[in-house]
Every structure is written in C-alpha cells, then in structure tokens.
Amino acid sequence: MTYTKEHRDKAADVFIRFGLSPADTIRELGYLSRTILYTWYRERLEEEPFCSIGI
Incomplete structure (x- = not known):
C-alpha cells in the first residue's frame, strides 16, 4: 500500500x-x-526541526 x-x-x-x-x-x-513510524517521524523532523522533541 502507498501512503x-x-x-x-x-x-x-x-x-x-x-x-x-x-x-x-x-x-x-x-x-x-x-x-x-520511525522513518516518517524522522522525515517530519527534517522538514520541521522544531515541531517536537527528537528521539
């Protein structure tokens, strides 16, 4: 499936x-x-580095 x-x-x-x-x-x-999930989260942090805390 493609998301x-x-x-x-x-x-x-x-x-x-x-x-x-x-x-x-x-x-x-x-x-x-x-x-x-971890891949998408890391991608999100790269796009918006200050959106949340990092892992």
Missing part, C-alpha cells in the same frame, strides 16, 4: 501526541509498523 503525505503527517502527529509511544500510535492508527 499519502497526509497519512505520514497524521502518523507523526499521533506519535508525538502519544509521547513517542510506537505501540500506542500503531494501536490507534492500525496501519503501520514501528520501522515505518
């Missing part, structure tokens, strides 16, 4: 909201893996 930028941004936002908890984020969204 849109909106999917990636939503996952990063939920990840941040859940305090960087991959298990809670995956449970909430139900459509990604830890590897994909």
